[in-house]
Amino acid sequence: MSAVMIARKVRKWEKLPGKNSFCCDGRVMMARQKGVFYLTVFLIVGTCSLFFAFECPYLATHLSPAIPVFAIVLFLFVMAMLLRTSFSDPGVLPRALPEEATFIEMEIEAANGNVPAGQRPPPRIRNVQINGQIVKLKYCHTCKIFRPPRASHCSICDNCVDRFDHHCPWVGNCVGKRNYRYFYLFTLSLSLLTIYIFTFAIVHVVMRSVDSGFVKTLQDTPGTVLEVLVCFFTLWSVVGLTGFHSYLISLNQTTNEDIKGSWSGKNRLQNPYSHKNIVKNCCEVLCGPAYPSVLDRRGLTQDDLPVPASTAAQSNPVPQTTKTTAPLIPNEHTPDDAKSSIADSAISHAEKGSPSPKKEKPSTPAKVPPLASPETDVEASIIIAKEKAL
């Protein structure tokens, strides 16, 4: 039996489940539908180009050269914040590997006790006490984890996101723990930019009209009309959004919690995460530590390592604990067969496009030591299955 060697380096982002799209070899992470994001970029760049072409020459000479300089700085800041929001990992929580999923299943079974056959098992909820408040953690059937507090599953990206705020089509990404401050700074700076362009476009038209008359001014600078229109309609929504998020930040709430009314005060539920102090809340959200991504997108998977045949032969003593009294509730990824569901979902997640290996006894692989790579379990099972075929 020869060792399996696949020459191509496969990075982990290629094997990540979920509906994200990746660029630049895993450095950029976005949602699949990017059309509205391109529109956002087009509107911002387009309007600013018109401003630089039509307003700036006149205003720089007649008022001050600082005006276009400040506009450039503001424009660059807006674009930087937009790209940072759109391209970064919002705080995606990776799905549970098979053993962790099984472990959680066992805990749920133990907590529920024996459910008589035919009865629905109780919903999978864990209660935790946070700052004196009982918070219910829900079980995510897709990711096979109990969602941490404030996390939520985004159906568009098919990921659980930590401190999930909302999915924003304008930036083409979810807004969560890691990119919320960039999103807020984007809306804030865009509000300023819109107000700035709007104001100076009006000033420009007024100043020119004094010299040349209103109609001639409009004929000379047609771009101004377009700018004023775009800015006028953008202003209301962007400024409103900034105001709304400022309110949320001062209360340390997410859009998701606000919409669901989690801390609206009924049932005497209060926000356990708020410091009850506006300054502290703002500092935490905007100046808190920069959380790292827990998705190792650019790490290498084990596909390109040769696996010597001698280590792969033995049967695994890990007990298959899937014989349960209550059946696993099937989700869209796993088949109904409870026994092989977890291993199958692991294999199907790892090999999204290619046909799955033989449906033999799914053994949770253990020959490759965990320190070698975090995702070895799934990939090693595929290598072992391929080896058995040789």
Place this chain on the structure above:
Amino acid sequence: RFHNLQELRHSASLANKVFLQRDYSDGTTCRFQTKFPSELESRIERPLFEDTVKRLNIYYAEAEKMGGQSYLEGCLACATAYLIFLCMETRYEKVLKKIGRYIQEQNEKIYAPRGLLITDPIERGMRVIEISIYEDRGSSGSCSGSSSTSGSSAR
């Protein structure tokens, strides 16, 4: 009994895994429960285990601490439109490296000799501390030609 990590890798088979869950009683900051799992009772002394988890909790608290330094880092980064993160390592990343080294050291000194292995929580989405429990292959009585427990591997 294993003597080191190398031996663990080559002459042991995985018996079980224990997952230490997060402790959310203090909010969303990263903390792990220090409850001693029953599966480890025969493998490791409780104080050693609790020491490791408590130390990890201290490190994570240090990484996520809201204080003068984190505010300064945040404001400075904002002033440079966060471009500074392209060249500078954040405080959190520095602490994560420290945690990685600490776990490696704990594995080498304490856990591998007892047939256990701790997986860095960052590799599990910071959700759990995964502890793998290994059984010596020789002690399960089935192998022929595998390395003996004294560590001399036939290669």
